[in-house]
Amino acid sequence: MADPFSAYDVLAKRDTPSWNERTRDVIDKRLALAIAENVLGDTQLATLRVIVARVCPDPPDRPATNTLAMIVRKIAEDEGDGYRPHTLPRTAECWRRGLDAIEDEARLRFNCGFASIEPDQADEILYAVESGKMCSELWGNLSPELFWKWRLLPDLVSSHWAQPSLWSAMGFGGPASPRGYVRLTENRHDPWEASEDAATNSSHALSQDHEE
Amino acid sequence: MSGDITHRAAQWIAGGATLVAGSVLSDSAIEHYRGSFANKAMFLPLGASALSIVHDGNLAARGARTGAVGSWTSGTHAASVGVGAAGLGFHVYNIAKQPGGFSLGNFFYQAPIGAPAALVFAGALGAAAHALSSGASALGPVPLQSGRALAGFTALGLAGTAGEAALLHFRGAYHNPAMWLPVTIPPMAALALARTALTGRVHWVTTASLAATAALGLLGTAFHAYGVSRNMGGWKNWRQNLLAGPPVAAPPAFAGVAIAGLGALLLIRRFSRG
Amino acid sequence: MFTHDGWVPMRDYGEDAVDFVIVGTGAGGGTLACKLAEAGFSVIAMDAGAYWRPLEDFASDEQEQTKLYWTDDRIVDGDDPIHLGANNSGKAVGGSTVHYMMVSLRFRPEWFNSRTKLGYGADWPLEWREMWRYYREAEEALCISGPVRYPWGPQRPRYPYRAHPLNAPARYLARGAEKLGIAWSETPIATLSAPRGKAHPCVYRGFCASGCTTNAKQSVLNTWLPRALAAGAEIRDLAMAGRVETKNGRATGVHYFRNGQWRFQCARNVVVAGYAIETPRLLLNSSSSEFPDGLANSSGMVGKNLMVHLNQSVFGYSGDEIRSYKAPPSLALTEHWNYEDRGKDYHGGWCYMAPGPLPADWARTVSAKGKWGAGLLEEMSRYNHAVGLKMVGEVLPYERNRVSLSEQTDRYGLPIARVTFGFGDNERAMRTHALDFMDRALDAVGVTERWRNEEETAHLMGTARMGEDPATSVVNADCRSWDIPNLWVCDGSVFPTSGGVNPSLTIQALACRTGDRIAELAARGEL
Ligand SMILES: Cc1cc2nc3c(=O)[nH]c(=O)nc-3n(C[C@H](O)[C@H](O)[C@H](O)COP(=O)(O)OP(=O)(O)OC[C@H]3O[C@@H](n4cnc5c(N)ncnc54)[C@H](O)[C@@H]3O)c2cc1C
Ligand code: SF4
Numbered sequence A: 001m002a003d004p005f006s007a008y009d010v011l012a013k014r015d016t017p018s019w020n021e022r023t024r025d026v027i028d029k030r031l032a033l034a035i036a037e038n039v040l041g042d043t044q045l046a047t048l049r050v051i052v053a054r055v056c057p058d059p060p061d062r063p064a065t066n067t068l069a070m071i072v073r074k075i076a077e078d079e080g081d082g083y084r085p086h087t088l089p090r091t092a093e094c095w096r097r098g099l100d101a102i103e104d105e106a107r108l109r110f111n112c113g114f115a116s117i118e119p120d121q122a123d124e125i126l127y128a129v130e131s132g133k134m135c136s137e138l139w140g141n142l143s144p145e146l147f148w149k150w151r152l153l154p155d156l157v158s159s160h161w162a163q164p165s166l167w168s169a170m171g172f173g174g175p176a177s178p179r180g181y182v183r184l185t186e187n188r189h190d191p192w193e194a195s196e197d198a199a200t201n202s203s204h205a206l207s208q209d210h211e212e
Numbered sequence B: 001m002s003g004d005i006t007h008r009a010a011q012w013i014a015g016g017a018t019l020v021a022g023s024v025l026s027d028s029a030i031e032h033y034r035g036s037f038a039n040k041a042m043f044l045p046l047g048a049s050a051l052s053i054v055h056d057g058n059l060a061a062r063g064a065r066t067g068a069v070g071s072w073t074s075g076t077h078a079a080s081v082g083v084g085a086a087g088l089g090f091h092v093y094n095i096a097k098q099p100g101g102f103s104l105g106n107f108f109y110q111a112p113i114g115a116p117a118a119l120v121f122a123g124a125l126g127a128a129a130h131a132l133s134s135g136a137s138a139l140g141p142v143p144l145q146s147g148r149a150l151a152g153f154t155a156l157g158l159a160g161t162a163g164e165a166a167l168l169h170f171r172g173a174y175h176n177p178a179m180w181l182p183v184t185i186p187p188m189a190a191l192a193l194a195r196t197a198l199t200g201r202v203h204w205v206t207t208a209s210l211a212a213t214a215a216l217g218l219l220g221t222a223f224h225a226y227g228v229s230r231n232m233g234g235w236k237n238w239r240q241n242l243l244a245g246p247p248v249a250a251p252p253a254f255a256g257v258a259i260a261g262l263g264a265l266l267l268i269r270r271f272s273r274g
Numbered sequence C: 001m002f003t004h005d006g007w008v009p010m011r012d013y014g015e016d017a018v019d020f021v022i023v024g025t026g027a028g029g030g031t032l033a034c035k036l037a038e039a040g041f042s043v044i045a046m047d048a049g050a051y052w053r054p055l056e057d058f059a060s061d062e063q064e065q066t067k068l069y070w071t072d073d074r075i076v077d078g079d080d081p082i083h084l085g086a087n088n089s090g091k092a093v094g095g096s097t098v099h100y101m102m103v104s105l106r107f108r109p110e111w112f113n114s115r116t117k118l119g120y121g122a123d124w125p126l127e128w129r130e131m132w133r134y135y136r137e138a139e140e141a142l143c144i145s146g147p148v149r150y151p152w153g154p155q156r157p158r159y160p161y162r163a164h165p166l167n168a169p170a171r172y173l174a175r176g177a178e179k180l181g182i183a184w185s186e187t188p189i190a191t192l193s194a195p196r197g198k199a200h201p202c203v204y205r206g207f208c209a210s211g212c213t214t215n216a217k218q219s220v221l222n223t224w225l226p227r228a229l230a231a232g233a234e235i236r237d238l239a240m241a242g243r244v245e246t247k248n249g250r251a252t253g254v255h256y257f258r259n260g261q262w263r264f265q266c267a268r269n270v271v272v273a274g275y276a277i278e279t280p281r282l283l284l285n286s287s288s289s290e291f292p293d294g295l296a297n298s299s300g301m302v303g304k305n306l307m308v309h310l311n312q313s314v315f316g317y318s319g320d321e322i323r324s325y326k327a328p329p330s331l332a333l334t335e336h337w338n339y340e341d342r343g344k345d346y347h348g349g350w351c352y353m354a355p356g357p358l359p360a361d362w363a364r365t366v367s368a369k370g371k372w373g374a375g376l377l378e379e380m381s382r383y384n385h386a387v388g389l390k391m392v393g394e395v396l397p398y399e400r401n402r403v404s405l406s407e408q409t410d411r412y413g414l415p416i417a418r419v420t421f422g423f424g425d426n427e428r429a430m431r432t433h434a435l436d437f438m439d440r441a442l443d444a445v446g447v448t449e450r451w452r453n454e455e456e457t458a459h460l461m462g463t464a465r466m467g468e469d470p471a472t473s474v475v476n477a478d479c480r481s482w483d484i485p486n487l488w489v490c491d492g493s494v495f496p497t498s499g500g501v502n503p504s505l506t507i508q509a510l511a512c513r514t515g516d517r518i519a520e521l522a523a524r525g526e527l
Helices: A021-032 A042-055 A067-076 A091-110 A119-131 A144-160 A164-170 B002-034 B040-062 B071-096 B104-109 B114-133 B148-171 B177-183 B185-199 B204-229 B234-244 B252-273 C029-038 C064-068 C114-118 C128-141 C168-180 C224-230 C275-285 C359-367 C374-380 C425-443 C504-523
Strands: C018-023 C043-046 C075-077 C234-236 C240-247 C250-258 C261-272 C307-310 C313-317 C332-334 C350-353 C386-393 C402-409 C415-420 C448-453 C457-461 C487-489
Touching: A021 C064, A042 A067, A042 A091, A042 A119, A042 A144, A067 A091, A067 A144, A091 A119, A091 A144, A119 A144, A144 C359, A164 C359, A164 C374, B002 B040, B002 B114, B002 B148, B002 B234, B002 B252, B040 B071, B040 B114, B071 B114, B104 B148, B114 B148, B114 B252, B148 B177, B148 B185, B148 B252, B177 B185, B177 B204, B185 B204, B185 B252, B204 B234, B204 B252, C018 C029, C018 C250, C029 C043, C029 C224, C029 C504, C043 C261, C128 C504, C168 C332, C168 C386, C168 C425, C224 C234, C240 C261, C240 C275, C261 C275, C275 C402, C275 C415, C275 C457, C307 C386, C307 C425, C313 C425, C350 C425, C359 C374, C386 C425, C425 C448
Parallel strands: C018 C043, C018 C261, C043 C234, C075 C415, C261 C487
Antiparallel strands: C240 C250, C250 C261, C307 C457, C313 C386, C313 C448, C332 C350, C350 C386, C402 C415
16 A cells, blocks of 8 residues: 655654644653553453454554554553443453453364464454354353443544554654644645645545635 | 826835735744745745845836836735735634634644735735736726725734734734834724725824834834843844744834825825825 | 733632532533623532643543543433434533534524414523614624625624634535526634734644534633623532532522532522533432422423434545635535425424535545445545535424433432433424435535435534423523523523524524523512
């Protein structure tokens, strides 16, 4: 996949007026976050690692992301979102049970751990979680569909798109305070925003407005 | 003697034209930069106003009697008037095709009507100044020597400038009481000047209000600079705030128009003295 | 608040009886705290959340700013379980207004009598003309930036500040409305278009849902509360109320947890203002032998008639670069379908606005249509071309939609709320109409690859409704509970119907009215 914003790196704005002190601090910590130990078992962690890679791949030619470490931290702190269906346990228990069940599912189907199966086999299992077609008894009263829709997917994408690499790859302006934006209309952007590479720009321009 | 006065008046008017053109130059540079120079024509007012500044500034500073107006000079002024008029048309067309059309929101935030009009004004003033200085009695069909036509023209310019300030200060909800100044003093001056143009008599109120308007133009720049600092990040965030804050380059236009008006008063006074 | 490292002095009342203790400092509680303090009452307003200083405490980051949300556990169930947390409720001094989107709309006058005038829902025990006055008071306090002429409803005075420039999504909304022949308008919005006091004007950074770092956003935190402090109110942050104590039919004070221990605050009046989930939860959790079904619940209505707003959207892609991360979302709107009843096969109204999702929010939206892996990454790279429309639609009150207590408890040992919700046929019919219409509005301006996001809801109302009849309502028009004369409820939970507009301005207008009414009652010795 072509990266439409190849020349853009949101981190290059770190020391400009687009970032305030607090933001620099928060993002520095995020980028330095290590995978917390003793939160998940080795197998659970290996399973989660593959899930992250399959569901939220890193954009090519961008610095690696820290999504996995963020999920592990969330599990370690058993951090909630403020709501959950009553059949879904709290964050940490929910993740652990889901990871164990996915591992078991891989063993049932492919006679092999989830972390060692082929990528398309992993995807096959993930599709099955999404649509609720699971065999493992470890799921118990945990609904795979609910697990996918209320836990796995939102947790993963929320952490993944909190990564500067992903912001760069999508052309997002990134942190913006004290400096915000001036040019707000379509097809206009400030010099401190990402420019879209000409090759991928499909400008059929609804309105060629000239803002003067 | 009377030649001296004519000449001095020409200098004042050229000075006013220079200031207005200067305001147009810096304002259109900033505003068209905001518009990312999306259309190459957006460079034109920069060039036109810069040429006006060179020619009129020269006349204002040099202060020597000149011969007939050179073709370069008249070409420059014609260019300013032409580019300004074209810009006006383009800005109006542009507003018309925004969502909402001729709505207050578009007059607030879309291409301004006042800026290209100011360029027309600067060009015309410059042309008049050079014509006066060369001893011509009229610019085209417009008589110059009595000063009354010029006074009327500057009164109009002043009213227009005040109108634009009123619009934009209304956009800012007159959040600072000082924002009322440019919508009270210059209109008073415009009225007084219009009256002078009609009657041919110079009242001290006219002179005083024009002088106050000129001072206000300079003070306004300081106010606007403060206004920029009031935005998030202040001057450190100048790349945003020069564009988002009040236009620092706009108020000197008031000073320019007022100074040109004072030049016209010189002519009128001479006439009324005989 | 308005300067770096700045501090303001605040009164400290201790735990002796004050005139009013208010639980919750959001749109309802914070506003009322100001009104009561300015009327000369001694007031303590407590909040479970922290007292943030936006200039130094807020980052430009979605993830970090989840610290503003109510993330304590709640159970959701029913046919259409609703998403809470970030999307729905805040936990901070200033309440949900610290991260709200600032859209500040008035109700359509008929909605205050929707049962008698429009044939659905319930009547409010209030007259719209009176509310019109209080809307004005709230609009002035928030210095709303709005259009000079508003196209719908009875004439209203000019908004204090002018409308903001439109961003690309708003311009798309405007063009689409023009193509379909309906009116649109710049949105009246509580963020500054010019400086106000020490607060900066909006810099169009677009992180409004993550808290505003510039103070341009006019939230309860930086409007009503500084006034409340100046008038002598105390704001007690990080104080979680667990139980309202009653004796001989009157409230005597509030048990609250702060700094690691349970404490008791005596008060002559108690106001509950925790929003439409925590308010009924606290009333139900305060049951005693005298009030076995919870406080103010002789009607059995506490917790019932929970309403949300339909908040579904249609998104698609444009050839233009849109970059909807810039500027506050919702800068343009149309209330056409709030004021036009012809052509509807359902009750109620709706409006729509131009949303501006940030990356993580957008990723959740795109992934919710079943995208993940490389496909998700690919689609996310087109973020800058995405554009959409999002509705706010009226949901009818149903007793079956309710807040009750779950058997699970939270870290304070308090039973947590169970939030049961399901749409009715009316909502489904409205949703279909609205999504079809918004789809056409996007189609008309060349937006392609459109899809519908059919699940989202926003805002919380009901659960302690006001009314004329003690048998069917919890509080009267003054927000005073029928059962306990010195217990008041002042927040979104008193709404009998939800209307087709965002609720915060109405909550604040109601709180202004309640403040005035309390002062009047006190003057007549009727407290
Ligand atoms: C993302 C988002 C965007 C929104 N956008 C808009 C918009 O554009 N326009 C609009 O009109 N509305 C909007 N809203 C809705 C609006 O913010 C709320 O309707 C309004 O703030 C509700 O006011 P309230 O006083 O009822 O409750 P809140 O403002 O939520 O205040 C309740 C407070 O009570 C505290 N509390 C609760 N229980 C306890 C307890 N037991 N002890 C101590 N403290 C307690 C909470 O911590 C909270 O601070 C938005 C909301 C969100 C979440
Ligand atoms: S866009 Fe404006 S209101 Fe929103 S967070 Fe930024 S400055 Fe605040």
